[in-house]
Amino acid sequence: METNTTLNYLQAHGIKPSLQRMAVMTYLIEHRTHPTADEIYTALHPSIPTLSKTTVYNTLKLLTEKGAALQLTIDERNCCFDADTSPHAHFLCTRCGRVYDMKLNQAELRKCACVPDEFQTEDAQLYLRGCCPRCAALDMDN
Structure with missing residues (x-):
């Protein structure tokens, strides 16, 4: 840069x-x-x-x-940082530990969080946990 x-x-x-x-x-x-x-x-x-x-x-x-x-602060063990401050969610793979960006706009984040229209949201953090495609493919190979 x-x-x-x-x-x-x-x-x-x-x-x-x-x-x-x-x-x-x-x-x-x-x-x-x-x-x-x-x-x-x-x-x-x-x-x-x-x-x-x-x-x-x-x-x-x-x-x-x-x-x-x-x-x-996706899990209790680590606090990590992201330069992308645009509205988006994060997915933590519980197998490999990698954090992925999930592109969602502010309206999609509000919908995922079930925020009623009368509330004015200033910030939203959505964290998802599970198995990423790479780890899932490795599981299928074994």
Whole structure:
């Protein structure tokens, strides 16, 4: 990702850019794997030796507070992050642990959640758990 794109994205969300914030945001945008804070730290630390886990956690907190990223708590073990802040659901494969984006618009999310029309929804998180197609195919092969 271009540095200017990340810079503009952070500034559009009212976030003062720094080397660490730019690196974390770029990582989230380029890696759509819903990484944890520890995964981000492990990936970035070799190229930014001064980066601390505390900085990664604080940066992720700021990004989520400003609406630049989503914090996902799909299971009790891990909290992961997503740069895609558009309305969508998440599917956790209980076999391989991968998190998939499920494209749904706001109206579809409201319908799935059975939200009456008189309620004004500001945010909705829909988490699904089960077996992904890849793991299901592996099960059929065995």
